[in-house]
Amino acid sequence: MAVKEMYEKYLEEISEVSLFQGIERVDIEAMLNCLKPIVGHYKRSDYIVNGGDKYESIGIVLKGSATVSKENAAGNRSVMTLLKQGDIFGEIVAFSSVMTWPATVQAQEACEVLFLPRGKIIGDCERMCSWHRIFIQNFLRIISERAILLNKKVEYLTIKSIRAKICAYLLEQSKKIGSKKIVLPLNRNELADFLNVSRPSMSREMGKLRDEGVIDFHLTAVEILDFQALKNNMSE
């Protein structure tokens, strides 16, 4: 069966994708037969989708990596995300009324991409196959978690001063792992980027916090010495 073999080739990769989490291998095969996805092959720097093109399917990177970039009204293109194997793209637009791709996806290295047609996902098949419920549940989870992440990002971006951003970030990290001692998951550049400030300015402020005895740190290892001061600083 040609179609089956077409997917069989990628079954290993597909079963790793978060969208298919909790679905049996046999069911995945059944799903693929039902969803009738298309597999696209791309060479390095090929365009996978173009911003503004008609949106029809959700994409899943089976092999390789790709960049998501967006062009603003002035024509400047900036990279927003790097997609790796197993990553999904276009999942937020799928269920909205948006009809075109909001961004461009370009192969960074040779890529294989699975496209699931937007319409087939909710399922027009009469019977609700058992896997279909899990599939939709996965979808809801993925989109929700994206929204939660964006919400968190908005919170950080809304904070005015660098000092307050750092304090908020450190408190949250510390709370998450439940310890005074934190190992930052980002290096200085990435952290500065995440908080949307310049690296030297951030370092300067961290230095001040250290001088004041609020925190201590060496590279990515940070220790909170004075929680109260940290809390006071994040408000204003």
Add this chain to the structure above:
Amino acid sequence: MAVKEMYEKYLEEISEVSLFQGIERVDIEAMLNCLKPIVGHYKRSDYIVNGGDKYESIGIVLKGSATVSKENAAGNRSVMTLLKQGDIFGEIVAFSSVMTWPATVQAQEACEVLFLPRGKIIGDCERMCSWHRIFIQNFLRIISERAILLNKKVEYLTIKSIRAKICAYLLEQSKKIGSKKIVLPLNRNELADFLNVSRPSMSREMGKLRDEGVIDFHLTAVEILDFQALKNNMSE
């Protein structure tokens, strides 16, 4: 039938809620019997849910209005949204792995709130009732659109200079309605708030743009005179 009558009272309000868009009145009744929601009554300034409490249900405001507020680690409470009749809350958390309410909801005036249990929404009933598909589709749409909105917000917040923010905003508005002449949907305070800058600073920058002949404006009426200049300014 007591249960039916309990919902019947609110059927008018419920059928207006976006979550039930496209579902027949009779089907809504069937749904409610299946979902077994709870209706809560609250007096002004009652707490409807408390941040940190166990999350169990999605809330829908049937009557009245309520505020959504969040407390940061320093203990400062700030209002994030105002919920009005027909608005939904807690819909993003419902399908994530988050187990507690991320924010507090408090009645601003006497409120009636419908709670739909988180677990019942995907539906464990064997047959996929016809309305259930639409219901889930509505859910996906609502959450997706929230994510898109947040994404847009992040884009604006990430822009560094006030000038670039204003230019980006004006270009987008103009593009949306397809005209040089825009009537802003926000007053200065709200716009400054949305762009996360101070009002006088924003006014100052708008004044400069006017002096340069890029735009002209009077209160909320803005006209774009030089698109090219606007585009050049939003990049840097």
Add this chain to the structure above:
DNA sequence: CATATTCTGTATCCTCAGATACCGACTTAG
């Protein structure tokens, strides 16, 4: 119509944070 209140533009002052440059500590490659 008169008064009160909210909204907007503008000026002044001053601080926070960006840009840039440089150095020392590590890492990797040859």
Add this chain to the structure above:
DNA sequence: CTAAGTCGGTATCTGAGGATACAGAATATG
């Protein structure tokens, strides 16, 4: 082992934008 590259801390300089204040326009209220 040397050279080149990356990463983090720090200093200096400068300017963008925040805070504050006030006055005139617009709107609401009696």
